[in-house]
Amino acid sequence: MSPAATIATDATDPAQVVAFQGAPGAYSHLACREALPDFAPLPCATFEDAFAAVREGRAACGLIPIENSTAGRVADIHHLLPEGGLYITAEHFLRVRHQLLAPKAATVKSVKRVFSHVQALSQCRRIIKDMGIEPVVSSDTAGSAREVAERNSPEEAAIASSIAGELYGLQVLRADIEDNHTNTTRFIRLERQRRDPDPQTGNSLTAIMFRVRSVPAALYKALGGFATNGVNVVKLESYLSDGFRVAEFYAEIEGHPAHRNVDLALQELEYFSRSLKVLGVFTAHPFRSEA
The missing domain is CATH 3.40.190.10 (Periplasmic binding protein-like II)
Structure with missing residues (x-):
């Protein structure tokens, strides 16, 4: 290994x-x-x-x-x-960079079948079609690589990560074969513990989960505090719980709870919510500015 x-x-x-x-x-x-x-x-x-x-x-x-x-x-x-x-x-x-992995004795021409998770197979349709090989759905990418290595057939390959190839002793027949390179x-x-970044460093994100009260325009009123206090909501997703009777929301906002505008916005959100929990405060990854 x-x-x-x-x-x-x-x-x-x-x-x-x-x-x-x-x-x-x-x-x-x-x-x-x-x-x-x-x-x-x-x-x-x-x-x-x-x-x-x-x-x-x-x-x-x-x-x-x-x-x-x-x-x-x-x-x-x-x-x-x-x-x-x-x-x-x-x-x-x-x-996500998909690799076409196969036993050492395999070649591009010898491979007849490729195994992987259904999403990985669908994300590599172009090369599967160009090579004229049969896609076979498996439970996961790493498991596919392990099973292909165990059978050691030159007619079989797997779509998985580079680390799966290292771990199971497979060669990379084709690298970065995904259709969408983004x-x-x-x-x-x-x-186990919150580790909030220094509020002075900037680029902080705060993740929260909340439930709104069951009243007309509750979500509109709850989120109004972010608009009036100049806080940008970068992510908002809803979920139904309690037998589809209660709307629960996951949100990520720019800023730190120690910032006055964020604190005021969270106070207003709490007023209009049945529950509010801060799930963490963390520094935004550089990928956000590069994307």
Whole structure:
């Protein structure tokens, strides 16, 4: 196994462990290596397991995908955030680069079938069509790479991350084969304690979850404080809970709660809401200004 693909073990200091959802070699594993190269990644079967690993102290933090530029928001994450007992402390953007991986004996001409998650296959339609190979849907990208490596057939390939190729000993037949070269996944870093950045440094984002009161124009009134106090809302998503009777909202705003205009806007939001929780304050990733 290459050093880049090292996985956390029971002997690893939890203070140097980052939990992620997925199998070794998943894109979340690659995101961990990019965002926290000095941490040992801990693969978890589900998002709930990743949250629990951080909450129980088996990992210092978790790196969880929250949205993708092509596929949209990641299901279940916003439902886990309010009750997960963790706080957002940073964000990371991963450019999704799909690799066509195959056993060492395989060639571009020998490959007849390619295995991967349905989204990865759909994101690489052009090369699959050009090569005239059969796409086969599997449960995930990393698992596809592992299974192709185990069968060791020159007729099979997988679409997965570069780290999956390193981990399972596969060669890259074609690199960066995705149709859309701007495909990007946004991850959030979760920890047990809030770690608000210095309010004087700028570029702060505040993540909140709130429920509005069941009265006419409640959302309009609740959000009015952001407009009157000059606070920019950069993200707003709604969710139905409690048997489709209650509207819950996840929002991200520019600024720090220590800034007077943000504080006033949050006070007004709280007045018109049934509940309000700050999920974290963090520094905006440089990718936002580069995109």
